Amino acid sequence: MTELGSSPKRKRLSYDDRRSEFVQKAIEFFAEEGFDSSTRELARRLGVTQPLLYRYFPSKDDLIAEVYETVYVQRWRADWDDMISDRSTPLRDRLIEFYTVYTEVVFQRDWMRIFLFAGLKGGDINRRYIDRVRRRILEPIVREWRNEQGIDPDALSDQEIELAWSVHGGIYYFGVRTEIYGQKPVAGLPFVIESSVDSLLIGLQRLNG
């Protein structure tokens, strides 16, 4: 059943179209079945033969590397930085807005599962992503708060960052519970985001009290 039954005529796609189709389906496939799943099964779901994959990717690991690249680099939104640093609105509103759109990207089953699979596989993808979160999200947040308080934005402390990590982790774990473990949320995401943001702002205040 190469062609999914209906059309016996094989489609011949251009190199680029085929390639991006492969990567896209590979994301869904590996997210659901894990990176140890076979290239044969992936090919079957694509409606093509398995050796064809090797005309587009030198090896399975190369395909996996492209999956990482596509998910984690491509889905990171450049305007997140601006949302956090836009001083025309109160910081609390900015943070609520940011985590609302951030979780729209991150709380996707494929994003989260691939992130977990990658973490267990032991490469540096997760380490690099976590570094990026700290530098592009958490440190800017703390800096914005310090600026709003009228204290030196660049004098942020380790404890302030760790506090931001706790709050960020609390929000993230909500996504893990609902998307990965299938737990029905007892209260909605908006409540979690709002109370987490408030918790962060209060915590920062207490640290600098």
Place this chain on the structure above:
Amino acid sequence: MTELGSSPKRKRLSYDDRRSEFVQKAIEFFAEEGFDSSTRELARRLGVTQPLLYRYFPSKDDLIAEVYETVYVQRWRADWDDMISDRSTPLRDRLIEFYTVYTEVVFQRDWMRIFLFAGLKGGDINRRYIDRVRRRILEPIVREWRNEQGIDPDALSDQEIELAWSVHGGIYYFGVRTEIYGQKPVAGLPFVIESSVDSLLIGLQRLNG
């Protein structure tokens, strides 16, 4: 390094000793290499031949089931319930003490990695564990707080539980970052626990203000 070439004399252990040795090593092995790793490699690390495993476990899945059982049932401490509910000490102290000993158990590389592998595999182990955390940890915590406030302990709300989940998740994610992703903590675990507990108590106060 039980045999590994040097000593040609095979050790002959009793059934029970051998069995628990297999389970123990299987925990380390699967935690590090994942459940898709081969029984041959596990046997090699045990210094025995692969078919011997099948004289102790009917199938690989049965061995894996025993790994789950050993890690998640055996390592759950019965006195955790008492620690949370011991009204002879202030709730804040109780919670700090509880999360100190709880994280000593949970923040182990093998515990966390097996938990993540299991979650991605799709069984109900994680769902059951999460249910247990809610019923045996989070709900008791909120009930203790309500009792301390002189309000009906059993009238706890969804928002209170979700708040407790956020704090719990924040602490848990600290363990994931340090144990799984190898991130050096910027501030220590005691700080994270204390500020998280304070954050929870303040959050509950705000919800009932």
Place this chain on the structure above:
DNA sequence: AATGCAAGTTATCGGATGATAATTTAATGC
């Protein structure tokens, strides 16, 4: 010392997997 039995090994089967080489087939340019 001989015996019984379980602990442990050797040999092997059927199937799956990543990857390669050779072959076929559809689209494009002339």
Place this chain on the structure above:
DNA sequence: GCATTAAATTATCATCCGATAACTTGCATT
């Protein structure tokens, strides 16, 4: 309409995997 070229398939290899059966060996009992 025909040749060219690249897309796609068929066939295949070496290896690995879970599992089973048959054989061997160490230890306790007598």
